[in-house]
Amino acid sequence: MVARPGGASVAAAVPDHGQCREGARWRARRRSRSRPVNQDGARAGRSSARSSSSSVSTWPTPRHDWPRAAPGTWPSRTRGGILDVERWLHIDIEHALNTFTSQHTWFEVATSYWYQSMHYLVTPTVLVVLFFRRPLLYRPARTALLGATFLALFGYFFFPTAPPRLLGQYVDTVSESSVYGWWPSAAEQAASGANSVTNQVAAMPSMHVGWAVWVSVVLAFLVRRTWAKIAVWGYAATTTVVVVLTGNHWVLDAVAGAALVLGCWWFAGHRYGLWAPRAQVQAELDVLAREVRPGVAASGPAAAADELALASAGEVPPPAPPGEPDGETPRA
Structure with missing residues (x-):
């Protein structure tokens, strides 16, 4: 113990080494939690360029603590990601289509209008028409639609996937064309706090494509001519192209959404005898x-x-003439 001129002890001014070590560990843990780590162990601040060009972002944090970062700052998995699978299958066409769309304003606006309106207008309209005009088809159609939508929620919860528009090399064309429509831009949504109540990593499966496939199946049941049954699938095909052009979904997102709805249609059809011989x-x-x-x-x-x-119409068939049994035609 060293005495100071004023009589105070130096030991009181020297901190305990154990407390220093604990404080250093606490600060290190806090810094590691404040910066997300990608799969290779590099900090997002030192590898933002590399992580922005890698595959789809699957957020590895608890579901109640999803970050709400600006586009281009989402960490991503470079192995086992959706984009890696698409590259292996040679179907990674999102970047080329999104770039082409962003370079043509008229095309950007047209695809944005389709994305923002058709999904919410066509599906409820078809469901209401079935309820009033085709009640026998309404039951399996309702079951397929609600079942697929409910199962998609599990995909959003257990496999959170960021869409291409949240990565640095893609353009959010819907946000860019908001000046021509009624929907808010990404900056306006962030300013109003809408991002805090919406799930920004709900790309897998694509229910835009799923609902469009559901509509095409219903229309295929309603029309009779072969060429019309083929033509109604143009709605599902157009929606699939639009969600990829606008950077809102990956190709595999669309495949998963279509497969989910078709599987629910198969189950509902067997449940209500739609596929009976x-x-x-x-x-x-x-x-x-x-x-x-x-x-x-x-x-x-x-x-x-x-x-x-x-x-079924409530009419009573006329009785058979006297002397003629039911179901027999009169003899000459």
Whole structure:
């Protein structure tokens, strides 16, 4: 212990070495948490250029603590990412399409209008029309739509994936063309706090594509001509191209959304007998016809269908003439 001129001890002014070490560890942990680490162990501040050109960003933090950073600052996984898989499959076309779209204003505005409007107008309209005009098709269609949307939430929660527009080399064309539409730009959303209540890493699967596939399946059921059944799939194809052009989804996001909806359609169709064989449908029709009016089934499928239509409309078929049994034609 060394005495100072004023009589105070130097030991009181010297901090404990154990406390210094603990403080250094605490500051190091705090600095490591404040800067995200990519898969190679490099800090985001030293490798932002490399991480911005790598694959899709899958945020490795807890779901309640998703960061809300500016575009181009999202850390990414360079191995096992969606973009790596697309490169292996030679389908990594997002950057070329997004660059072409951003260089043509009229095309940028057109794709933005499609992205912002068709998804929210066409799907509810088709669902309402089915409810009032095609109740038998409405049930499996409703089940497929709600089931696919519910399952997509699990993908957003367990596999959070950033869209291309949040990476540095891609352009958010929807935000850039906001001056021509009613939707806010990315800067306006950030200023209003909208990013704090929306999930910015919900790209896998793409329900823009999923809902478009659902609409195309419904329209394929409603139309009868072969060329029309093929043409209605143009809506799903156009939506798929639009979500890639605008930088809102990867190609594999679109594939996952379409596969999810088609799988739910398959399940709903079996659940409600939509894929039943024609012979089974005809047998059930004959049984219902016998319950409506005995002897109608012997007259053939057309007569049975007419009787069922009259019964569903609340009309009572005319009684058979005296001396003629039901279901028989008068003899010459």
